[in-house]
Structure formats: structure tokens, C-alpha cells
Amino acid sequence: MAVLTAALITFGLANIPAATAQVKDDGAAEVPAKKDKRMAGKITDRSHPDYIRCRSEPVIGSLVRKKKICMTNSEWKEYARAGNEGSRSLLDDIMKGGMRQD
Secondary structure, three states: OHHHHHHHHHHHHHOOOOOOOEEOOOOOEEOOHHHHHHHHOOOOOOOOOOOEEEEEEEOOOOOOOEEEEEEEHHHHHHHHHHHHHHHHHHHHHHHHOOOOOO
16 A cells, blocks of 8 residues: 555656746746747736726625726726716706705
8 A cells, every 4th residue: 555655656746847937047047838828818917907907895784795896097097087977966966056956
């Protein structure tokens, strides 16, 4: 049984690939090709209009539950603009006395 366990460990360790990062002659590590492919389409500049940002907002009626909302920077900008516009129109109506319902 011990021989079988030792053989499994040996073959198991022999089949594990070496570290994925290759070291260059100057000592800097190369990024593996898989990571290059994954990072190729991603936007890393946080100020880019298509960069996706996520934030958690509390759920009304719950003390601990949160809702995760993810949008691009341009969508967040439009979201904020629409919210500000709605608030501004509501306050304008209140100031004019237009919200009165008797």
C-alpha cells in the first residue's frame, strides 16, 4: 500500500507543470500567454468611458442585504445626470407650488 501511495505521489508530482511565469535573462518574469489573451480585451484605464465599475447599494427594507450594480463609466455618468435632472425638476415644482394637492 505504501508503494502504491508513493507511486501515485511521484507520478502526480511529475505531471504538475513548472511555474507558469518564465524568467528572462535580465531577471524579469514574463507573463504567460494565457494571461496575455485574457488581458488583451480588458480596459485597464479607470477613466475610460467603457471601463466597468461596480458598487453595492443597500436594498430598501433590509438592514444587511446589498445589491451589486455594474455599469460602464459612461452609463454611470448618464445615471447620475438622470438622477440630478429628476431631483432638480422635483425641487423646481415644489418651489413653484406645483406639487400641491388639496
